[in-house]
Amino acid sequence: MAVTGISDQEQISGEIASIQAEYEAGLANGAAVNNRTVLDYPPYRSSLLRHPTKDLHHSDPETIELASPAFGHRDVDGVESDLTIQHSGEPLGERIVVTGRVLDGDGRPVRNQLVEVWQANAGGRYIHKRDQHPAPIDPNFTGTGRTITDDDGNYRFVTIKPGAYPWRNHTNAWRPAHIHFSMFGNAFTQRIITQMYFPGDPLFPLDPIYNSIVDPAARARLVANYDHSLTSPEWSLGYRWDIVLTGQQSTWFESEGVDA
Amino acid sequence: MSEKPLPTPGQTVGPFFGFALPYEGGPELVPPHHPRAVLLTGTVYDGAGEPIPDAVVELWQPDENGDIPSTRGSLHRDGHSFTGFGRSATNLDGVFQFWTLEPGALPDSSSVPFFSVLVFARGLTDKLHSRIYLPEPADALVADPLLSSLPAGRRTTLIACREPDGSLRHDFHLQGEDETVFLDFG
Numbered sequence: 001m002a003v004t005g006i007s008d009q010e011q012i013s014g015e016i017a018s019i020q021a022e023y024e025a026g027l028a029n030g031a032a033v034n035n036r037t038v039l040d041y042p043p044y045r046s047s048l049l050r051h052p053t054k055d056l057h058h059s060d061p062e063t064i065e066l067a068s069p070a071f072g073h074r075d076v077d078g079v080e081s082d083l084t085i086q087h088s089g090e091p092l093g094e095r096i097v098v099t100g101r102v103l104d105g106d107g108r109p110v111r112n113q114l115v116e117v118w119q120a121n122a123g124g125r126y127i128h129k130r131d132q133h134p135a136p137i138d139p140n141f142t143g144t145g146r147t148i149t150d151d152d153g154n155y156r157f158v159t160i161k162p163g164a165y166p167w168r169n170h171t172n173a174w175r176p177a178h179i180h181f182s183m184f185g186n187a188f189t190q191r192i193i194t195q196m197y198f199p200g201d202p203l204f205p206l207d208p209i210y211n212s213i214v215d216p217a218a219r220a221r222l223v224a225n226y227d228h229s230l231t232s233p234e235w236s237l238g239y240r241w242d243i244v245l246t247g248q249q250s251t252w253f254e255s256e257g258v259d260a
Numbered sequence: 261m262s263e264k265p266l267p268t269p270g271q272t273v274g275p276f277f278g279f280a281l282p283y284e285g286g287p288e289l290v291p292p293h294h295p296r297a298v299l300l301t302g303t304v305y306d307g308a309g310e311p312i313p314d315a316v317v318e319l320w321q322p323d324e325n326g327d328i329p330s331t332r333g334s335l336h337r338d339g340h341s342f343t344g345f346g347r348s349a350t351n352l353d354g355v356f357q358f359w360t361l362e363p364g365a366l367p368d369s370s371s372v373p374f375f376s377v378l379v380f381a382r383g384l385t386d387k388l389h390s391r392i393y394l395p396e397p398a399d400a401l402v403a404d405p406l407l408s409s410l411p412a413g414r415r416t417t418l419i420a421c422r423e424p425d426g427s428l429r430h431d432f433h434l435q436g437e438d439e440t441v442f443l444d445f446g
Contacts, residue, residue, distance in 0.1 A: 037269045037386040044272075046383030049307035050434050056388075056444035059406050062371050064363075065389075065445065067328045069320055069345035075335035107265050114335075118280030128276040144280040146335075180274060182281065188320050189445040193380055193387060195271040212385040213269045221268050246267040247445055 007045075007170040009206060015043040016211045023214040035218045043208035045169050066187045071114040071148060081147035083117075083159040091141035093122025093160035095236040098179065098196070098224065101153040104186050105246035109153025116182040117157055119143045124163030124177075133166055158236070164203060176203035176210060181243070189247035196241050197223045270386035275314055277380075278349060282316075285337045287348040289319070289360035296324070299427035300392070300420070301357035304350050304379065307435030311354020315381035317432070319346040319358050326364035326373070362394060372404045374418075379432055379442075389443040392430045393419045410441060417441050 019041070023034065039051040084091055102110040120126045120143060123135040127142050143162075147155050162177045178195040185191060197210065201223075204210055213219035221244075230238020273281070290297045304315040321344050322328050329344035337343070348356040363373045375392040393401060401407055407415050417440045420428040432440045 035267050035269060037271065039385055041385055044383070044385065047272075047385055048383075049310075050312065050381055050383035051385070052388065052439060052442050053307075053435050054439055054441075056442050057406075057410065058446060059409075059443045061445045062369055062374075062376075063366050064320065064322050064328055065376050067330075069334055069343060070330050070332045071334065072332035074332050103265055105264060105267065116280065118277060120276075126276040126279070128279050130278075131276055142279070180271075180277065180280070188376055188378075189389070191318075191378055191387060192268065192270050193273050194268060195274075209272060209274075209385070212271070218266070218269050221266065222271070242265075243268045244265040 009170060009172060012043050012170045012173070012208055013206060016205070016208060019043070019214060020211070033218075034215050037213050041208065041212040044212055045208075047212070061187070061189050065189050068113070068184050068187050068190070070112075071184065072112060073148060075114065076146045076148050081145055081155075081157050083119075083141070083143060083145045083157065086142050087140040089140040091121065091138050091160050093138075093141075093163075095158070096161050097156065097158055097230050097232075097236055097238040098241060099154065099156040099230060099238070100224075100241040100243065102149050102155060102183055102185075102243045102245065103153055104190065105244060108186075109151070110149055110183075110185050110190075110245060111151050111153055113149050113184045113186075114182075115147050115149060115155045117145045117159075117179050119159065119179040120162040120165050120177075122160050122163050124165035126165070131165070135163070135165070161198065161237075169208060174203055174206070176201040176207050183243060183245065185245035185247065187247060190245035192243070192245055194243075195222060198239070199223055199226055272382060272385050273316060273380040275382045277316065278314075281347065282349045283335055283347070287346055287356070287358045288337065289321075289342065289344070289346045289358060291339060292359045294359070294361075296361055297359045298362055299357060299359055300375070300430065301355060301427065302430040302432065303354045304356065304381065304432045305354065305434065305436070306383075309436065311350070312381050312383075312434070313350055313352045313354055315350045315354070315356070315379060315384075317348050317350070317356040318378040318380075319348075319360065320344055320376045320378075321360065321363040321374075322366055324361050324364045326366050328366075370403065370405055372400050372407075379434075381434070384434065388434075389445065390432070390440055391418050391443070392428075394428070395419050395422050414441050
């Protein structure tokens with residue numbers, strides 16, 4: 001598709017809607033649900049020259065691809081999961097807990113694996129030097145964290161809720177607030193980098209990155225649930241977000257334990 | 261669990277991973293002065309042939325004997341254990357580089373030795389899996405199950421070039437005539 005000049009939101013929203021309509025027409029005609037992110041998604045302008053044009057080549061994984069790098073407490077200090085204690089003062093913004101389980105496609109926990117996160121501050125500004133938009137840098141917030149999942153696949157971060165941030169995909173483009181997540185599964189085939197969003201964000205229908213997952217139920221799986229049971233009085237709000245990493249893996253051995 | 265949970269979809273790594281994902285020692289699976297260290301380097305290109313300065317390449321591989329590492333410590337390397345995992349963000353010229361050991365052949369496999377790789381980038385909506393095969397011996401490569409299933413013209417996009425100094429060079433092309441073969445493991 002030819003794209004010239006800078007588009008406005010109406011143009012981008014129109015493209016998003018027409019791709020959505022085409023997908024839904026396909027479903028109505030018996031096409032399979034697409035649980036994946038679409039690589040060729042023109043409303044996300046930077047993808048135009050950066051998506052493969054040929055079909056991915058279906059291949060059987062070899063043993064190395066069915067295994068995963070091993071991480072442990074040697075790799076990650078316990079304090080790295082609290083993004084609010086990396087400086088001398090408290091960061092600005094809503095303090096939140098984000099927690100959940102990392103599971104494989106059979107519902108089994110992904111244990112002792114690395115979870116990495118990064119995000120903007122409460123004003124929507126990344127500490128990255130290439131983010132130069134005029135929102136304040138918070139000297140008490142860097143916005144990176146790491147943790148290792150426990151024996152039940154649980155992870156937990158303490159952070160602040162990031163703000164929306166402007167970008168130059170089109171005129172007046174704003175990303176919904178999100179936290180970037182990077183996870184390793186039980187196999188390298190399950191490796192994922194994705195983004196977690198917050199419920200009820202009015203920017204969802206306008207955002208070409210969120211909508212690069214064309215199936216509405218699939219993209220809704222990137223939205224965390226507000227969970228009042230995770231809140232602490234006069235301290236923090238709480239969100240729960242579970243992650244499911246599919247992709248082939250080695251045979252699961254009974255001795256490794258299975259949830260009842 | 262009776263019903264299988266549905267997969268979480270991926271999203272682009274975006275432009276601002278540079279303060280989060282790269283880490284000291286990430287590209288050095290072995291120290292560069294290791295007697296058998298090999299340099300594996302190349303450029304990630306977009307469909308216009310321009311280098312991509314905001315991509316991340318990850319490497320995961322067996323050791324020289326073909327054994328799959330189960331050693332922890334990729335994030336804090338101890339200088340002697342081989343963990344098999346590395347991460348290199350591309351520089352302003354779109355270049356990634358690793359210092360590593362050449363992978364051995366996997367036991368009980370008809371595959372010839374390769375590095376398993378992942379590419380992430382701003383503008384790339386999801387991860388891309390691929391492989392980098394060692395170039396020698398050339399006659400063994402045609403017997404590899406994956407390589408032999410590809411048209412000859414595309415096969416070469418998965419095979420590293422041996423430079424005169426012994427290092428390995430391998431470029432990724434996300435689009436174009438030399439578009440790299442990317443893999444779907446289903």
